[in-house]
Amino acid sequence: MLYAPPPPLPPHPPKGVFVTGTDTGIGKTLISAALTRAWHGTYWKPFQTGLAEEPGDTETVQQLTELPQDHILPPAYALQAPLAPAAASALEGITLHPKQLTLPEAPHAPLIIEGAGGLMVPLTKTMLMIDFIAQLGLPVILVTRSNLGTLNHTLLSLEALYQRGIPVLGFITNGVESPQNTQILEDVSHCRPLLHVSPLTTTPTATTLRHIAAQLPPWEHYWRPRTA
Ligand SMILES: Nc1ncnc2c1ncn2[C@@H]1O[C@H](COP(=O)(O)OP(=O)(O)OP(=O)(O)O)[C@@H](O)[C@H]1O
Ligand SMILES: C[C@H](N)[C@H](N)CCCCCC(=O)O
Numbered sequence: 001m002l003y004a005p006p007p008p009l010p011p012h013p014p015k016g017v018f019v020t021g022t023d024t025g026i027g028k029t030l031i032s033a034a035l036t037r038a039w040h041g042t043y044w045k046p047f048q049t050g051l052a053e054e055p056g057d058t059e060t061v062q063q064l065t066e067l068p069q070d071h072i073l074p075p076a077y078a079l080q081a082p083l084a085p086a087a088a089s090a091l092e093g094i095t096l097h098p099k100q101l102t103l104p105e106a107p108h109a110p111l112i113i114e115g116a117g118g119l120m121v122p123l124t125k126t127m128l129m130i131d132f133i134a135q136l137g138l139p140v141i142l143v144t145r146s147n148l149g150t151l152n153h154t155l156l157s158l159e160a161l162y163q164r165g166i167p168v169l170g171f172i173t174n175g176v177e178s179p180q181n182t183q184i185l186e187d188v189s190h191c192r193p194l195l196h197v198s199p200l201t202t203t204p205t206a207t208t209l210r211h212i213a214a215q216l217p218p219w220e221h222y223w224r225p226r227t228a
């Protein structure tokens, strides 16, 4: 069984959620865009790397959500190398100061904050992404694969979050749906599945994004007093 129980969610709506994943390329941006669209919130990607190879996630979310500009905040750090922030910043001679970052003012609540890669990605030699999540104090949404291999990755990530007392709003599976994997994850972790995203037959568009967003309840739904 997991080493620690799930930390309780805040009794009242928090300022937002932190979207993390079990890996890079797992679907955090696609799902962050869907959450931002569904909740008409404000998106922020504090640590962007890999700009030398592909458009940043901020640009992608802007395009997919088609929301006005003030729903999208600029990254705190924008790096070129497709590496972890600690590695890209060293390569580019930039010093990151993650401890100085606080929750930005969001023109539209809630804040949807996207990490970079997974939980144990180094921001500096002494600070991991999971430490930054704890510093911001928001509950987490964990994006994970739906297929074989996900049980280990997902439970490892949830255990790390639980051990640090970081509350988890739920997990979102991405890929070919596996109700069996979803059920065993919920049974073992007591973390709730929020959404499943199946493989899209085309590159994501604003239209497909709207369809994903339409499957999500409104933000307030997650914070209604639970009936016993
Ligand atoms: N369900 C899906 N169907 C089709 N393509 C998908 C799906 N989910 C994600 N993708 C695509 O896979 C690629 C990686 O997804 P995404 O950029 O969301 O990953 P990420 O977790 O945000 O990565 P990073 O750690 O770099 O931020 C993107 O091109 C995205 O459009
Ligand atoms: C470049 C990539 N798209 C992300 N922005 C950064 C992913 C860092 C992953 C580090 C690792 O886990 O090895």
Ligand SMILES: [Mg+2]
Binding pocket: 028, 029, 030, 057, 114
């Ligand atoms: Mg991303």
